């Protein structure tokens with residue numbers, strides 16, 4: 001297993017049809033501490049690219065067959081993280097510009113100085129390493145926020161499960177006493193020892209037992225629903241996207257946040273037709289949960305009639321839109337620009353990590369959606385989420401038939 005403290009050396013593709021130049025380039029790559037992987041032509045390079053992830057690629061522009069620029073186009077798609085340096089002949093400035101336009105990291109004119117090339121490779125590798133590090137940090141932050149959300153979730157689950165559980169247990173206690181007592185009364189009746197009036201009460205008592213069993217079942221059903229809702233959050237953290245109904249995910253988030261909301265605000269749901277979206281359910285639930293908990297935390301416990309309004313509707317371009325609006329403190333104008341930065345928080349330690357909105361934004365970006373905010377200090381805040389719809393409409397069969405025809 002690789003550890004993060006000693007990352008493997010970066011690999012650099014060296015694509016050049018001239019053997020002597022390849023050797024020289026390979027030598028320079030080694031000098032900067034990276035591993036050169038050499039290819040005499042684009043076809044070989046493509047094959048190598050299936051086995052290696054390149055941090056950097058040195059591409060000769062002029063080669064028989066596929067040119068370095070053609071290969072660059074392909075590389076940008078298959079390995080967008082790779083920083084390419086195009087080596088082109090002196091006096092061929094146009095192709096250098098073209099290389100940059102195609103997404104090359106840098107270019108170098110032949111004949112080149114070894115030091116100059118070494119310096120450029122170093123820059124390309126440094127930038128690659130920084131990007132790797134940033135991606136690793138972001139993955140860690142997502143995980144940290146997931147744990148924080150799980151804390152919120154656990155509090156919600158305990159609260160939600162406790163009520164039906166208390167109800168089930170007290171009903172079972174009652175049955176525990178009632179059934180033996182009823183049994184004894186029936187026995188007495190069988191032996192004709194009990195008072196005659198007792199007979200009439202049996203039917204009543206059995207009805208009470210029946211209705212208690214129904215209550216128990218109802219309580220157990222509630223626990224089962226809670227377990228189903230929790231699954232929306234606890235689903236494996238892999239990035240599998242499926243078709244999800246934003247209504248169900250938002251409802252699950254509201255239930256989980258209820259313990260935070262209950263004594264501060266009432267929840268008003270305004271759900272209109274909204275398309276299904278292609279998303280990872282647990283991730284989308286994390287977004288809604290963060291927004292709803294933020295809304296609850298922004299509401300002061302001042303005894304006023306506060307509201308958290310959640311809206312769902314279909315946007316003008318068919319997108320799924322969601323809004324969480326609170327009547328809380330609002331956001332100071334000087335804070336607006338920082339909301340989505342990691343670790344920006346105005347909450348006391350222990351209450352806020354400053355990761356919630358940063359994570360929401362990264363998740364929404366990964367769904368190719370948009371997250372925006374409007375706030376009026378002293379009045380409240382609205383967070384709006386827009387997600388591209390999946391082609392299949394959730395609740396609009398007429399659209400489906402239009403597509404079919």
Ligand SMILES: Nc1ncnc2c1ncn2[C@@H]1O[C@H](COP(=O)(O)OP(=O)(O)O)[C@@H](O)[C@H]1O
Pocket residue numbers: 290294295298326328329330331335339344345346347351352353354355356357358381
């Ligand atoms: N609904 C809201 N109303 C007022 N301020 C908000 C709201 N949502 C977020 N904020 C502000 O944005 C900051 C960052 O939020 P977030 O990233 O979720 O981190 P945290 O909640 O841990 O502080 C909060 O500390 C708060 O100042």
Ligand SMILES: [Mg+2]
Pocket residue numbers: 290293294354356357
């Ligand atoms: Mg938060």
